Amino acid sequence: MEQRVLSVHELRDMAKEIRRDIIRMLVEAKSGHSGGPLGSADIFATLYFGGVMRYRPDEPLWTDRDRFVLSAGHICPVLYATLAEAGFFPKAELMTLRKFGTRLQGHPGRDMGLPGLETSAGSLGQGLSIAVGIAIGGKYLAKSDWHVFAFCGDGEMQEGSIWEALMAAGYYKLDNLTIIIDRNYCQIDGRTEQVMGLDPLGEKLSAFRLHVVEANGHDFDALLSAFREARSVKGRPTAIVARTIMGKGVSFMEDDYTWHGKPPSKEQGERALAELQ
């Protein structure tokens, strides 16, 4: 089974479908994170359906696949929904999110054997270091041309080990690594700049020897262009600082940090699905 590559118009529909999946999953699970998954759905749709990543849904461990490492483990509903849409496993399984025995753990658990899931994640900061290790292996040992994509939340950038990983990524000139930072300015306790300021984030990343691209995380053309640029830059890893709106697509959740870590009720879910038609 080959991966699907969609037009920008179709990407918009796919992102909407992923958002609907997220709402249905969270309503069924009665727990989980709403804001980040909805806010990053356009990025995931672009990565998996915009021709950005190479993968084989029926051969998840294909040696030459591009690797996707979710560092911000709590937004996993968007990854699960995307993988299901891409054909890694049946969509019906999405309804098992967070239930006993599920392959769709509340935070990703690799030991459950979910196809397409590269790593466990949930303790912030660690996924980026794993991605750096994979990229070192790809560039210096395997000497392969597959690419590594790491996805970080912006609040996650407050973790000290993130900056250890960035230091190593720049030092080793990991041009086979692209780091996507979901810049929604929200975290559980409030606005990032009030909890622990990150700006000027782009300048910090540049100082760590990364190529930095700032993009609107809801503009498919901008995202596609950012990913093309990331893949073509040599001698440096690329950081795409994607400006997003937490909860995007559901009016009563948008840009409201209180939706970071809670699910919609059944009634809220119905309103959300109606908005996402």
Place this chain on the structure above:
Amino acid sequence: MFDVTAPPQKKATRYGFGEGLVAAGEKDPRVVVLGSDITGSVMTSMFRDRFPDRFFSLGIAEQNATTVAVGLALTGYVPFMSTYGVFASARNLDQLRVSVCYNEANVKIGGGHAGISVGPDGATHQALEEIAVTRVLPHMTVIVPCDAVEMKKATIAAAEEITGPVYLRFGREAVPLYTNESTPFKVGRAEVFREGSDVSIIACGAMVWEALVAAEELSKDEIDARVINLHTIKPIDRDAIILAARETGAIVTAEEHQIHGGLGGAVAEVVVRGHPVPMEFVAVNDRFGESGDPDELMRAFGLTHREIIAAVKRVLARRGS
């Protein structure tokens, strides 16, 4: 099996680690090593000099080095990350838990400068908690070899025989070197280094030698002590421990580690469930280390054959012979 009456040759276990890395690297091109600045101290420099293309310097950033190793393991390589034990087991504990063990990643951790015998550097650098900290992690194998030759074997075995996380504990100072290529070593199997029927002394690391010396001394008092080298703390050799409890009826453990949660605790967990007998523990008594000469510190912290002999006498008095 071993003559402890003559002064032994000495060699630090860290050299065994360095030699083991080179040997493993020669056999398997997938073996790679990550540096955390102190490569000359933990002897990863030997691998770097031999295989510069398979050595990656990551600076003083142990959390990242531990997790980069996971990325390399998931890509099919066999990475060894090594630094002082305090940084290899505690500074990076969340990385060990979530990224290494929860992923069941094929990552090997070499924790050097173990124990009080680190000496003048003092408490911050004397790792005394690693056995406790690493053995509670699911999927982790924990090995504390008794001398430099066994250390080399353990390092090669970690690369060749075990698919999954391994913590290898080794020291800075020269310690007795008395095993050789033909001494049995198998991960997970305790070795009886001296037969005995009155009491069992179960030890790891440099304390195995002290246990052998203690047994020799005890024989003069007609106490016949069995000495068991429990190099693999996890998975633990239950059969050997229960057999020792059943056949000798009393156990003393000896380790250069905190008294809580280490080898002694691990043995006690087996004994109380399998065949309860009186036990005594020779270890660091719930305190931090301090500066001093290694030998001086081993005496001051009660980590010699003398304390083992005293513990044997206590345990035999409790049991009633």
